[in-house]
Amino acid sequence: MQKIEKLEEQIGYKFKNKELLIKALTHPSYSNEDSCERLEFLGDIILDAIVGIYLFKKYKDKNESFLTDLKSAYVNRNFLHKIGTSLNLKKYIRFKGSKILYFDRFVESLIGAIYIDGGWRKVEKFVKNFILKIPLEPLKDxxxxxxxxxxxxxxxxxxxxxxxxxxxxxxxxxxxxxxxxxxxxxxxxxxxxxxxxxxxxxxxxxxxxxxxxxxx
Amino acid sequence: MQKIEKLEEQIGYKFKNKELLIKALTHPSYSNEDSCERLEFLGDIILDAIVGIYLFKKYKDKNESFLTDLKSAYVNRNFLHKIGTSLNLKKYIRFKGSKILYFDRFVESLIGAIYIDGGWRKVEKFVKNFILKIPLEPLKDxxxxxxxxxxxxxxxxxxxxxxxxxxxxxxxxxxxxxxxxxxxxxxxxxxxxxxxxxxxxxxxxxxxxxxxxxxx
The missing domain is CATH 3.30.160.20 (Double Stranded RNA Binding Domain)
Structure with missing residues (x-):
């Protein structure tokens, strides 16, 4: 449990319900029923919404194709994998069998978990601090x-x-x-x-x- | 302007800024600069978020693949086109040139406009009343x-x-x-x-x- 607290410190959010955080960090190979998958579904959507709303308000003069491409840059798997790596998520993931190589899905499940535990404001803060503060170029389609x-x-x-x-x-x-x-x-x-x-x-x-x- | 008020009555939301509603109903053929496109980008994301959060909370025992397929049913173009048709949006769309045949994008831009004008609660109410209240089967991938x-x-x-x-x-x-x-x-x-x-x-x-x- 020590470890989990270290992660909470790093992400700047303390979970009321620690089970949620643990679930977000559980690969389906470890437990199919209590895995990250549902939270990943939710986090993916929440991330999209926070990034989309943020870009819409920030770039008032840009058209929707610019907004779409820039949003893609922030929500694409490679970028999220880097975020997961920089948060050192690999130290916290529970899994069985072959090693986990990619961490993008756990960034999403973490976002889903913060939303459920703390609500919109808290998860928005996390996304702004760890994702949106990094300047990116639009990812062209x-x-x-x-x-x-x-x-x-x-x-x-x-x-x-x-x-x-x-x-x-x-x-x-x-x-x-x-x-x-x-x-x-x-x-x-x-x-x-x-x-x-x-x-x-x-x-x-x-x-x-x-x-x-x-x-x- | 009479017409717009009729639509407001129908959707159960009165815009503070009527310009936003008019913009949401403007096809790019009518005005490229003041068209629905940016609001459509936003509405698409907001709709996804509202539907996703709603389904996540409602179906606590369902896995993410069920949630994904059921969300697809609510956000897919054909279904949204039907919603646009039932709201009679064609009476309000501003366009030039060839007739507008599909109304899904205007449902999205309307959602974006309600969010900007009235905030999350108001747009959530609209989505619940006009979209989520219709029972749908998951749309398989x-x-x-x-x-x-x-x-x-x-x-x-x-x-x-x-x-x-x-x-x-x-x-x-x-x-x-x-x-x-x-x-x-x-x-x-x-x-x-x-x-x-x-x-x-x-x-x-x-x-x-x-x-x-x-x-x-």
Missing amino acids: YKTILYRFSIQISNSPPVYQIVKEKGPQHNKTYEVKVKIKGKRYVGRGKGRTKREAEMNAAKDILQKFNIITSCK | YKTILYRFSIQISNSPPVYQIVKEKGPQHNKTYEVKVKIKGKRYVGRGKGRTKREAEMNAAKDILQKFNIITSCK
């Missing part, structure tokens, strides 16, 4: 950009293909390639979800076509 | 079901292909077909987004394989 480009130059949508898929259910990596009909370039991308791999493949081929620059 | 099934029987993911795409940017329909490597069945689906068309195609092929029954 490369799949949509590629889709429009592909229709324009080939009159057909890009074709994605999963070329590799490895790892167990919870620690999967996908490798995807993408082509445009009649064109020679091939884009390749990896990711922990199909969507993420496709996004990276789309970005890769757009760079090859010089539609976007590779330094961004 | 057929693409994920099909993905798992396809890997199981063919060791490769299903292949989706867009076969038709028609209509202008804002009123598009997609037609998609899907196949599993080495199998003869073809699933077909239509939708207003690629994802929706793919979802329907996945459902169609799953029915052909008798994985799901067609009466559901």
Whole structure:
């Protein structure tokens, strides 16, 4: 229990109900019934709402596509995994079997738990302090950009293909390639979800076509 | 202005700032700068949060996949379009050029506008009265079901292909077909987004394989 208190200190929030915090840090491999999963569902939504409302109010002159892309940067799995790593969550996770490699879901379940235990204000404070204070660039939706480009130059949508898929259910990596009909370039991308791999493949081929620059 | 007041009466909320309500009902074709788009971004997120929190608290014994599917039923475009139709939004929309056929986005922008004008409680009341009070079945994620099934029987993911795409940017329909490597069945689906068309195609092929029954 010592350990949990250290985490509370670090996140700046003391749980009234410690069970909730423990549940948020329990991987389904440890206990299916008392795992983080429901809190993760909730935290994902709460995070979206806090980030979205914050950006809407902060960027009064920006359009919804800018807001969408900037929100994506704050709620995407890689970024949240980094937050989980910086909070040292791995020291607190309860699990059985293969080691937990990614911590994004536990950042979400932690957010869900703080909301249930302390309400909106408290969880908003946590999100502002640990997530929104980090300056990020908008995360562009490369799949949509590629889709429009592909229709324009080939009159057909890009074709994605999963070329590799490895790892167990919870620690999967996908490798995807993408082509445009009649064109020679091939884009390749990896990711922990199909969507993420496709996004990276789309970005890769757009760079090859010089539609976007590779330094961004 | 008479008209707007009638709508306020119907939704049970009187705007302090009428401009906000008018903006929520303005299609980008009418005014790009003062359109519903930013409010739509916000309303989408607020709706997700209200529905998600409500379901999380109501269904204490259900797992996150049930919660996700039931939330999808309440936030999906077809359902929101029906809500927009039942609120008779078409009488209030400002637009130029081709007629507006779908009203889901205006339900979202209306939700965003109520939140900005009246705060969380007011918008929660609106969502509970007009959206959550309607009993719905969970909307299954057929693409994920099909993905798992396809890997199981063919060791490769299903292949989706867009076969038709028609209509202008804002009123598009997609037609998609899907196949599993080495199998003869073809699933077909239509939708207003690629994802929706793919979802329907996945459902169609799953029915052909008798994985799901067609009466559901």
